[in-house]
Amino acid sequence: MTTDQTLAAIVEQLSLKDSPVVHVxxxxxxxxxxxxxxxxxxxxxxxxxxxVEALPADKQAGCKIVVKKGGETEYKEIxxxxxxxxxKLHEGNKKKAAKLAEKQxxxxxxxxxxxxxxxxxxEESKKIxxxxxxxxxxxxxxxxxxxxxxxxxxxxxxxxxxSRRDQGKDMMFLVLRDGTGYLQCVLTGKLxxxxxxxxxxxxxxxxxxxxxxxxxxxxxxxxxxxxVVDYWEVIGKAPSGEDAYSSLFNTESNPDVLRRLRHxxxxxxxxxxxxxxxxxxxxxxxxxxxxLQWYEVNPPCLVQTQVEGGATLFSLNYYGQEAYLTQSSQLxxxxxxxxxxxxxxxxxxxxxxxxxxxxxxxxxxxxxAEIPFITFNEMLDIIENMIKDVVGRLWNxxxxxxxxxxxxxxxxxxxxxxxxxxxxxxxxxxxxxxLIDQPFLRMKYVDAIKWLNEHGVKREEDxxxxxxxxxxxxxxxxxxxxxxxxxxxxxxxxxxxxxxxMQPADPTSIEDYEKYKCDPPTESVDLLVPGVGxxxxxxxxxxxxxxxxEAFKREGLNAEAYYWYLDQSRYGAMPxxxxxxxxxxxxxxxxxxxxxxxxxxxPRFTECCQP
Ligand code: 4AD
Numbered sequence: 001m002t003t004d005q006t007l008a009a010i011v012e013q014l015s016l017k018d019s020p021v022v023h024v025x026x027x028x029x030x031x032x033x034x035x036x037x038x039x040x041x042x043x044x045x046x047x048x049x050x051x052v053e054a055l056p057a058d059k060q061a062g063c064k065i066v067v068k069k070g071g072e073t074e075y076k077e078i079x080x081x082x083x084x085x086x087x088k089l090h091e092g093n094k095k096k097a098a099k100l101a102e103k104q105x106x107x108x109x110x111x112x113x114x115x116x117x118x119x120x121x122x123e124e125s126k127k128i129x130x131x132x133x134x135x136x137x138x139x140x141x142x143x144x145x146x147x148x149x150x151x152x153x154x155x156x157x158x159x160x161x162x163s164r165r166d167q168g169k170d171m172m173f174l175v176l177r178d179g180t181g182y183l184q185c186v187l188t189g190k191l192x193x194x195x196x197x198x199x200x201x202x203x204x205x206x207x208x209x210x211x212x213x214x215x216x217x218x219x220x221x222x223x224x225x226x227x228v229v230d231y232w233e234v235i236g237k238a239p240s241g242e243d244a245y246s247s248l249f250n251t252e253s254n255p256d257v258l259r260r261l262r263h264x265x266x267x268x269x270x271x272x273x274x275x276x277x278x279x280x281x282x283x284x285x286x287x288x289x290x291x292l293q294w295y296e297v298n299p300p301c302l303v304q305t306q307v308e309g310g311a312t313l314f315s316l317n318y319y320g321q322e323a324y325l326t327q328s329s330q331l332x333x334x335x336x337x338x339x340x341x342x343x344x345x346x347x348x349x350x351x352x353x354x355x356x357x358x359x360x361x362x363x364x365x366x367x368x369a370e371i372p373f374i375t376f377n378e379m380l381d382i383i384e385n386m387i388k389d390v391v392g393r394l395w396n397x398x399x400x401x402x403x404x405x406x407x408x409x410x411x412x413x414x415x416x417x418x419x420x421x422x423x424x425x426x427x428x429x430x431x432x433x434x435l436i437d438q439p440f441l442r443m444k445y446v447d448a449i450k451w452l453n454e455h456g457v458k459r460e461e462d463x464x465x466x467x468x469x470x471x472x473x474x475x476x477x478x479x480x481x482x483x484x485x486x487x488x489x490x491x492x493x494x495x496x497x498x499x500x501x502m503q504p505a506d507p508t509s510i511e512d513y514e515k516y517k518c519d520p521p522t523e524s525v526d527l528l529v530p531g532v533g534x535x536x537x538x539x540x541x542x543x544x545x546x547x548x549x550e551a552f553k554r555e556g557l558n559a560e561a562y563y564w565y566l567d568q569s570r571y572g573a574m575p576x577x578x579x580x581x582x583x584x585x586x587x588x589x590x591x592x593x594x595x596x597x598x599x600x601x602x603p604r605f606t607e608c609c610q611p
Contacts, residue, residue, distance in 0.1 A: 010035050011054045019062040020055065022048040024078075027070045038075075041068070045078060045086035046093065053090070125195040132209070132231045139209050145180035147212055148223035155227070156209045157183060158235065160267070161202055172197060175222075176208065179272070184221035185210065187229045196234045203238040203245040203267065262602055263611050270410060273403045274591055274599050280400045281587060282346060284393040285367050288386055294342040294369065299332035301348055305561050307331055308499050312351040314362075325350035325363075328580055330501075331565050333370035334541065338572055344369040346583070354606055357474060358595035359532060359585055363604040367586075370578035376505075376523040376540050379577040380489050383527055383536055384440045386581075387487065391436050391590065405429045408592040427592055435530075440487040444510075445472075445521065448490055452476055455483070469519050471497045474533055481528040488528040492521040500551040503540035503577075523577070532589045538579025545569040 014020040014036060023029070023041035031047040034040045042048050048065045055063060065083065066075035078086070139156035147155060159176035166172050172192040174185045185208055191197065200206075210229035215221055238245055248264060249257055258265050265271050286296065304321070306313055307328040314325040329345050336343045349366035371382060394400045408429035443451075446468060453465045457476045466472070472480075481488055492505050494516065502522035507513040510521050527536035542548050548569055552559040559566065584596035597603035602611055 007051065007054055010051055013037070014051070014063075015056060015059050017059075019064065020059055022051055022063065022065045023075060024048050024065060024067045025075075026068065028068075045082060046089045048078075049083070049086045049090045050093075122195065122198060125193055125198050128190060128194045130191065130194060130231055130233070136230060143180040144176060144178045144183045144222075147181070147183050147227065148225045150212045151214060151225065152212060154209065154211050154230075156207060157227070158205065158207050159183070161200060161204050161206060161238075163202065164200060166192070169193075174200075174206075174208075176206070177267075182222035183225075183227055184215075185227040185229050185232075187232065191229055191232060196237075199237070199240070200234065201238045201240045201244055205235040206232055207235060208232040259603075259608065260611075266601070270407065271598075273407055274587070274593065275601065277394070277400060277403050277407065277591055278583070278587055278599060280394055280397060281390070281583065281590075282365075284390045285344075285346060285386075285583075287393060288389045289344045289369065291389075292342065294344050295336075295340045297333065297336050297340065297343050297345050299326070299329040299345055299347060301326045301350070305331065305565070306557070307501075308351075309555075312353055314350050314352045327351060328366060329368050330370065330578060330580065331562075333368055333578060334568055334576065335564060337370060337372040337574075337576060338568070342369065342371045349580075356606060358597075359474070359534075359582075359588070361584060361596055361600065361603060361605050364596070364600075365583035366580050367583055368578060368580040370576065372574050372576045374540075374575065374577055376491075376503075376577065379538060379540065379579070380442065380491070380525060383525065383538060383579055384487075384489065387440075387527070387536075388436055391433060394590070395433055401429075404590060408432065410592075429590075429592075432590065435486060438486065440489050440527070441484060442489045442491065444492045445490060445494065446492070446510075446516070448472060448480060451480055455480070468516060469494050469496055477528060478531075478533040481533055482530050485530050487530075489525050490528055491523075491525045493524045493526070494519040495522050498522055498524050498539070500555040500557065501539070501541050501548075503542050503575075525579070527581075529589050531592075532585050535585040535589060536579050536581045538577065540575065540577035543569055543573045543575055545573070 014022065020036075021038075022036040023034075023038050024043070024045050024047075025041035026043060029041035029043035031043045034042040034047070036042055036048060036051055042051075045065060045067060052060060052063050052065065065078040067078050067082070068075045137154050139154045140150055142150060142155045142157055144157060144159055147157065157176065157178070159178035161174055162177040162182065163175045164172060170189055170192060172187040174187065176183045176185060187197065208227060208229055209231040210227040212225050213228050215224050215226055219226075241247070245264065245267075249261055266275065289296065302316075302318060302323055303326045304318075304323050306324065307326070307330055312327060316323055316325065326347075326349055328349050329347050333343050333345060344367065346365060346367045348363055350363050351360070353360040353362060369382075369386075371379065374382070394404060405428075409426040449466045449468060449470070449472075452472070457466070457479060458464060459466055459470065460473065460475070466476075492510065493502075495502065495504065496519045502524050505521040505523050507517070510516065513521075523540035525536070525538050526534045529535055542551055545566060548566060549559055552562065582596070584599050587593070587599035588596045591599060593599055597605060
């Protein structure tokens with residue numbers, strides 16, 4: 001019931017009496033719930049006065065207000081002074097209420113006027129048509145990154161509206177984005193009055209003509225320039241209202257929402273910088289291998305042999321035969337050594353990983369290389385030099401360096417899968433670069449086991465010390481790497497925890513070899529980096545045919561399916577080795593992202609195959 005309805009009901013009830021009596025109980029009454037009857041008294045005389053005033057004139061004359069004060073048991077008629085005071089207060093309340101109502105009315109009117117004015121303005125705006133000024137010079141078509149090179153020239157650009165800021169009705173600032181850069185545009189007068197200007201939404205596409213001006217002193221904008229627009233038009237308008245780009249998500253959105261909208265999240269500064277750094281990284285790896293004059297090869301992804309164990313194979317029906325998505329191109333690279341010498345590939349690898357970790361994907365970009373006639377130590381040098389050279393190449397490109405510095409400073413805020421507490425904090429990329437430039441630590445597996453035990457790190461399954469032969473899981477491995485805080489080339493893993501193809505280590509290189517020979521250390525290596533853990537896995541390969549056949553038998557692999565691989569050990573065998581680097585893990589490390597999912601265009605992981 002409204003206040004008016006309540007008052008009307010009270011008045012109706014009181015009017016039934018010839019001489020109504022309005023009750024006020026200053027302790028037990030209530031102005032909100034009371035009716036003025038003895039059974040439901042008011043709390044204040046002001047309320048009683050308001051009710052009496054609302055009674056019909058003939059009832060008012062005979063109406064009495066009775067009051068029970070605190071500590072009293074009986075109602076007494078209100079005194080003259082108290083009645084006068086209550087009436088005064090009531091008058092004051094009435095004035096206040098009237099003023100409030102007046103204000104509300106004015107505000108409603110103002111809002112209505114504004115709305116009408118808006119509708120009128122929109123209608124009027126439809127009549128405003130922009131035209132190109134034929135006396136102006138023909139524009140130079142430019143991408144946003146090149147605009148600053150056309151100072152004082154007339155250019156035309158086509159791009160997405162990243163932001164808009166209106167300054168009054170006659171000035172509008174747009175920041176455009178086209179993937180190559182950003183550009184601030186200034187629109188004035190008629191240019192801001194058209195229907196398109198009034199309804200322009202973020203992420204709409206536009207064509208803009210104007211003159212490139214040096215930015216006024218004290219202002220900041222991309223490239224230190226702004227475009228003073230003389231003509232513009234919309235190409236495709238993006239939705240407004242609840243479908244507007246800015247309403248869809250923000251940095252606080254649920255990770256599932258961000259994942260589902262990944263195609264739109266990609267337009268954000270962080271995601272687009274990560275993808276640009278990714279592009280430069282792929283090139284840097286290729287340039288690195290090219291500088292060594294190694295050939296790139298393109299092995300198939302559909303295969304019928306496994307490389308890294310059956311547990312992570314994705315199988316599929318290949319014209320009625322069982323086939324798999326490749327786990328690694330290593331074995332095919334090995335078949336290229338005799339014809340091409342050292343080779344590399346950057347190809348997708350697939351792992352049916354059920355684990356929901358921050359560094360596992362079901363599909364990832366795998367950079368793998370294979371080198372003939374090398375020793376294990378030479379291979380370790382090759383891995384270390386590759387990392388240093390690739391990071392150096394990225395660092396030497398000013399634009400990439402700028403993005404790396406910015407990304408490293410920025411805490412993870414997009415597409416973060418973990419709780420906010422798990423977010424990575426900003427760091428200085430120059431420190432990481434300095435770390436990479438230092439010699440990498442070389443550490444044997446047995447020493448890592450010792451380190452874990454000396455630092456009280458226990459096995460998760462039984463809380464006991466680690467033992468020789470244990471796989472070092474992700475968490476302890478990362479803990480050790482973070483504590484040591486340098487890249488570590490961790491070597492000589494026992495055969496039982498590695499793939500079938502690894503060459504046993506030279507016994508003379510291992511202290512107390514006798515202790516370990518039942519599960520011999522191999523010439524294997526994982527490169528571990530702070531914050532991420534393993535980013536490279538590699539080894540020297542078994543190259544003796546009998547040793548290979550024995551390994552197949554031990555692992556339960558059908559040697560016949562590997563006839564082409566075994567032929568490498570028959571037709572000119574040689575010591576050789578190679579490695580694989582997960583591009584996403586490398587990127588998560590150098591861009592300071594919490595999870596490898598944030599450095600993929602569209603990550604593939606357990607239960608996620610869309611978009
Ligand atoms: O250690 P891995 O399994 O080694 C191999 O596949 C070898 N055949 C490579 C070779 O010697 N040619 O994988 C190599 C690297 C890992 O260090 C890691 O960076 C990455 O591949 N990697 C993954 N990245 C993302 N998601 C996964 N599920 C990954 N599994 C491995």
